[in-house]
Amino acid sequence: MKEFITDLGVIPNASGPMTLFCDNTGAIVIAKEPRFHKKTKHIKRRFNSIRGYIQDGDIYICKVHTDLNIAHPLTKPLTRAKHDQHQNSMGVRFITM
Incomplete structure (x- = not known):
């Protein structure tokens, strides 16, 4: 995504982590922490890739209040x-x- 945005010329350089704004606290917790229980079994595979990007420093997830989203x-x-x-x-x- 960084390369795409840089190629578009929207911003000259996307060197830092991309910030994702999310209003769902549960989604943020699941993406940041590798906990596992029955209710998250069906989404585990999708969030493992996001968790990897967070650990690599490519993505930063930030909480935004629902009214400000x-x-x-x-x-x-x-x-x-x-x-x-x-x-x-x-x-x-x-x-x-």
């Missing part, structure tokens, strides 16, 4: 006020002709 309109239904707030945070504007 601007990607919510893309993933779940919201009230109109919250949707508009997140839309403004993303920089989406209406263009009238």
